[in-house]
Amino acid sequence: MKDYLVRATAAGSQIRAFAVTSTEMVETARQHHNTSPVATAALGRLLTAGAMMGSMMKNDTDILTIQIKCDGPIQGLTVTADSKANVKGYVENPDVMLPPKNGKLDVGGALGLGILNVIKDMGLKEPYVGQTILQTGEIGDDLTYYFANSEQVPSSVGLGVLMEKDNTVKCAGGFIVQVMPFVEEKVLEQLEENISNIHSVTALLEQGHTPESLLQEVLKGMDIEITDTLPTQFYCDCSKTKIEKAIISIGEKEIKEMIDEGKDIEVKCHFCNTAYSFSVDELSALLKQAKKK
Structure with a gap:
């Protein structure tokens, strides 16, 4: 039921x-x-x-x-x-x-x-x-x-x-x-x-x-x-787009540090535990967006 x-x-x-x-x-x-x-x-x-x-x-x-x-x-x-x-x-x-x-x-x-x-x-x-x-x-x-x-x-x-x-x-x-x-x-x-x-x-x-x-x-x-x-x-309304916005919001310095490590990162949603992975290339694209802010 x-x-x-x-x-x-x-x-x-x-x-x-x-x-x-x-x-x-x-x-x-x-x-x-x-x-x-x-x-x-x-x-x-x-x-x-x-x-x-x-x-x-x-x-x-x-x-x-x-x-x-x-x-x-x-x-x-x-x-x-x-x-x-x-x-x-x-x-x-x-x-x-x-x-x-x-x-x-x-x-x-x-x-x-x-x-x-x-x-x-x-x-x-x-x-x-x-x-x-x-x-x-x-x-x-x-x-x-x-x-x-x-x-x-x-x-x-x-x-x-x-x-x-x-x-x-x-x-x-x-x-x-x-x-x-x-x-x-x-x-x-x-x-x-x-x-x-x-x-x-x-x-x-x-x-x-x-x-x-x-x-x-x-x-x-x-x-x-x-x-x-x-x-x-x-019901959790998380999405990769929302996680991207969250990564952009942490600022250029932190994103650059993630890129410098040269590894994919995984970000989990607190509410539903869904994992979203981001490659170095994806992080580089997010860094460009962060610089425009």
Whole structure:
């Protein structure tokens, strides 16, 4: 089944909600970066959240970046998403290995202490930047805290990634539920009760829940209106042309040093690990372009 995302409102628009299945997306990321199980879980959760948060943006050109800088062995993660729920991302240390904690992958231990940055580039002079300190390193909790503190939107974020024994991704997905300022007390109480009854997003995904049925669990006892359904995927828009521009931007001196070594160079895209090779002749052509700048 292809990954997809739904947007919904509930209780007469007092609640807005998002849910997604992201199994293929997370497995694609795992293959690109050859991540360890705990790195797959951490990156998978952040990619899943990125797809939903990207879809919250209005314009086709808007770009969302979620960045975690941390002192744990994973060293950091970066995910970017657009408003069509295309996402890409990477971890600084894809090989991180940790023993399980309470029978689960220890994502919090992999991240340790750190900061979560959310950057929204909406074509204005300055991007919006929100920042919070990591609360648990489990990512869902950290984003829940971010929404409440940086955006003043009470939210609940549930994210899950379940691995197979062969370290491929069995299932992944999640939800974000946000309450509007005019929410009634009884609606809020119902929502809080529903969320307290969800002990594991991963367990729900393993039972075969779809984005729609995930929301039925979270929003039990409320009228739900699905407003939109859209596909989501791991998608990197890198190209040799973009890498050429990046090489030109580093300046004549560095390009000349590469040429003087007399060897082909290989440049890898951070986000998808695709390697682009450049011969000495190609570098010489790029040096000429750099001189024109």
